[in-house]
Amino acid sequence: MDLLSKKITFRHALAQWYAKAQRPLPWRTQPSLYRTVVSELMAQQTQIKTMLPYFERWMRRFPNFTALAEASSEDVLKHWEGLGYYSRARNLHKLAQQYIAAESKPRTQAAWQALPGIGPYTSAAISSIALGEAAAVVDGNVVRILARLNDDARVFKNNGEAVKAFTTTADALLDTANPGQHNQAMMELGATLCLKHKPLCTVCPVATFCAAKRNGTQDARPKIERKASIKIEINRAWVLQGDKLLLHRIAENSSQLAGQYELPTLEAVSAKTSKRRLLASRSRAITHRRIKEHIYQTKPKRTLDHSIEWIAVRDLPRITLSGPHRRWINELMSMHNSVAGTQ
DNA sequence: AAAGCGGGGTA
DNA sequence: TACCCAGCTTT
Numbered sequence: 524m525d526l527l528s529k530k531i532t533f534r535h536a537l538a539q540w541y542a543k544a545q546r547p548l549p550w551r552t553q554p555s556l557y558r559t560v561v562s563e564l565m566a567q568q569t570q571i572k573t574m575l576p577y578f579e580r581w582m583r584r585f586p587n588f589t590a591l592a593e594a595s596s597e598d599v600l601k602h603w604e605g606l607g608y609y610s611r612a613r614n615l616h617k618l619a620q621q622y623i624a625a626e627s628k629p630r631t632q633a634a635w636q637a638l639p640g641i642g643p644y645t646s647a648a649i650s651s652i653a654l655g656e657a658a659a660v661v662d663g664n665v666v667r668i669l670a671r672l673n674d675d676a677r678v679f680k681n682n683g684e685a686v687k688a689f690t691t692t693a694d695a696l697l698d699t700a701n702p703g704q705h706n707q708a709m710m711e712l713g714a715t716l717c718l719k720h721k722p723l724c725t726v727c728p729v730a731t732f733c734a735a736k737r738n739g740t741q742d743a744r745p746k747i748e749r750k751a752s753i754k755i756e757i758n759r760a761w762v763l764q765g766d767k768l769l770l771h772r773i774a775e776n777s778s779q780l781a782g783q784y785e786l787p788t789l790e791a792v793s794a795k796t797s798k799r800r801l802l803a804s805r806s807r808a809i810t811h812r813r814i815k816e817h818i819y820q821t822k823p824k825r826t827l828d829h830s831i832e833w834i835a836v837r838d839l840p841r842i843t844l845s846g847p848h849r850r851w852i853n854e855l856m857s858m859h860n861s862v863a864g865t866q
Numbered sequence: 867a868a869a870g871c872g873g874g875g876t877a
Numbered sequence: 878t879a880c881c882c883a884g885c886t887t888t
Binding site for chain 1: 867868869871872873874875876877
């Protein structure tokens with residue numbers, strides 16, 4: 524392959540650029556195995572800029588594997604609140620407990636991938652960055668860069684197919700003497716210059732290796748098919764009596780959102796015949812689903828499911844809610860208070 | 867192989 | 878609005 528025949532000079536150009544252009548991220552300026560692990564879990568499907576404040580707060584509360592392993596699930600989940608993909612927090616918690624308990628600590632990509640929440644990407648990242656193993660990472664950034672370097676016109680069914688297709692090339696391109704630096708340099712290039720829209724090719728350190736730049740096809744690479752979006756509507760109940768709010772608690776053994784609270788659905792709380800008043804409508808998107816949620820003020824049914832709980836308003840800061848639910852409750856609570864205050 | 871997961875940023 | 882982001886797990 525054309526690119527691989529020049530891989531030595533490519534690696535050098537990339538490394539020279541990364542040495543001076545890299546962002547001073549906290550897990551780079553003060554590296555450790557633990558900080559690498561936490562940063563990688565937090566960065567899954569999440570932009571660095573978004574997770575950065577969470578990382579700093581996390582490190583103050585859980586500075587090492589031991590502190591995290593000994594923390595309660597509630598405490599761990601609370602510090603993840605708003606970041607999304609909450610199974611990452613539960614997996615990271617379990618991982619810390621397994622790591623502390625392990626007689627022999629994991630030291631290879633294969634050993635790391637056996638831990639909860641660690642897949643091919645994250646195991647390669649941890650083992651290369653923190654342990655010096657020659658494992659190439661292939662994330663969205665690397666896919667984009669390699670597709671452009673080769674001006675690859677193939678159409679991939681989804682991101683997973685694209686990752687598989689570029690794994691061989693990524694492995695061959697890896698600087699095995701400095702795998703951690705090389706991997707981070709590739710991702711840094713994708714995050715700061717080889718952008719999805721309007722890549723900054725004029726300042727790219729490896730532009731001379733890039734077939735897409737030569738052909739002017741940057742914006743069309745890579746080609747990955749998208750799922751059609753689905754529209755969903757959900758009705759939720761706002762039941763505030765005295766100083767207590769009715770919330771739905773998701774079971775601890777649920778595979779998703781375990782232990783989190785949310786505004787209950789209207790059907791779960793309110794009899795069909797009871798009066799209701801629309802307080803607010805909000806839209807949000809979860810991957811390819813577009814969800815519209817309507818929140819109604821209503822009265823509760825006589826008998827409620829055990830998963831529906833009265834939560835004192837003063838306890839709201841202590842429980843874990845998803846970002847949108849936290850925001851809606853704050854909005855509705857201040858609406859309520861302002862109305863009450865004028866009476 | 868495909869679906870599900872969350873939220874924020876951006877054009 | 879639609880798509881993307883340092884992906885993994887479950888079905």
